[in-house]
Each structure stands twice: as structure tokens, then as C-alpha cells.
């Protein structure tokens with residue numbers, strides 16, 4: 001999506017350790033017009049899919065996913081990071097290793113918000129090594145829900161997540177795919193899509 005690539009070129013900051021900071025419009029301060037444009041594009045890409053629920057993980061996926069949920073007219077459910085144990089069996093649980101925070105989180109989704117009747121579109125802001133997506137897929141699988149597809153704002157194509165998820169047979173649409181980025185001169189190259 002050209003508008004997103006242009007915005008990343010102007011406002012994205014390439015950090016050491018393969019981290020792209022987009023907190024002036026996506027991850028801290030949020031530009032609602034950019035979110036709206038992204039949501040419209042996800043709706044166009046998945047117009048043919050019978051989506052009943054959008055699934056993401058807190059915190060930075062929520063804003064994007066909420067715009068997408070509004071376009072499809074369906075609820076958004078976000079996986080919550082938690083310390084509490086699943087004593088009464090009322091939640092699906094999985095573990096996700098955070099790329100940016102270098103630690104592992106237990107995450108949960110309440111069983112009453114996701115079930116076998118659901119057709120899910122998974123949305124997240126970034127795709128790096130794919131741990132967040134693997135966790136969300138695991139949650140949807142536990143629910144017996146159908147995964148219609150995955151929508152990512154920024155995929156870092158030089159990390160392995162995209163390839164792993166596509167090889168598993170999932171439909172994965174990324175609005176911008178970074179082919180390479182250089183922390184020394186700030187240069188960002190996007191994959192032609």
C-alpha cells in the first residue's frame with residue numbers, strides 16, 4: 001500500500017537490532033486517517049471472506065484491528081497478556097515470545113468470545129519472526145474457529161515469519177513488506193507487490 005510505504009519512508013526510524021519505529025503514526029501517537037486507509041485496504045483484500053471476528057493481541061495491534069472490525073461490522077477480540085492461571089478453564093491460553101521486549105508472555109482469550117462458529121481475520125501491526133501470529137493461530141485453533149486470513153501492516157520480509165506462515169498455507173496479506181533496512185543511513189527498501 002503506497003500511502004503506508006510513503007509514510008514509513010518519511011516518518012519511520014530504523015533502529016539497531018532490526019527494529020523499525022513507527023510510533024509517530026502507528027505505535028504511540030496514532031494517525032486515525034492512516035488507520036482508516038489501512039482498514040479500507042484490508043476490507044478490500046478480504047471482501048470475499050465471511051469474517052465474523054477480528055483477532056489481535058494487545059497492545060499495538062488493537063488500534064489497527066479496531067478500524068478493520070468497524071469496516072467488517074464485526075467485533076474485535078484481543079488476546080490479553082496475563083499473569084493469572086486458567087483455573088476454571090474459561091480461557092484459551094498460549095505463550096508468545098515478544099520480539100521487541102525479548103520476553104515470553106502468557107496470553108489468553110475468553111472462550112465466550114471465540115468459538116467454532118467463528119471465521120477469523122487475524123490482524124497485527126508487525127510481522128517479524130512470526131511468534132505473535134503463531135500464538136494467535138494457536139488460540140483460534142483451540143477455539144475450533146476457521147482462520148480466513150491474516151492481515152499485517154508492516155512485514156519485515158528479511159525475517160522468517162512471513163515465509164513460515166505462508167508455508168503453513170495461511171493467506172497472509174501485508175500492506176507493506178520491508179525487504180531491507182539500514183540503521184546506519186536510515187534507508188528502507190520495500191518489496192514490490
Ligand code: 5GP
Nearest residue numbers: 018019020099126127128129130131132161
Ligand atoms: P514476531 O512475533 O513476528 O517476531 O514480532 C511481531 C510483534 O513484535 C508485533 O506484534 C510487534 O508488536 C512487535 N515487533 C516486531 N518487530 C517490530 C518492529 O520492527 N517494530 C515495532 N514497532 N514492533 C515490532
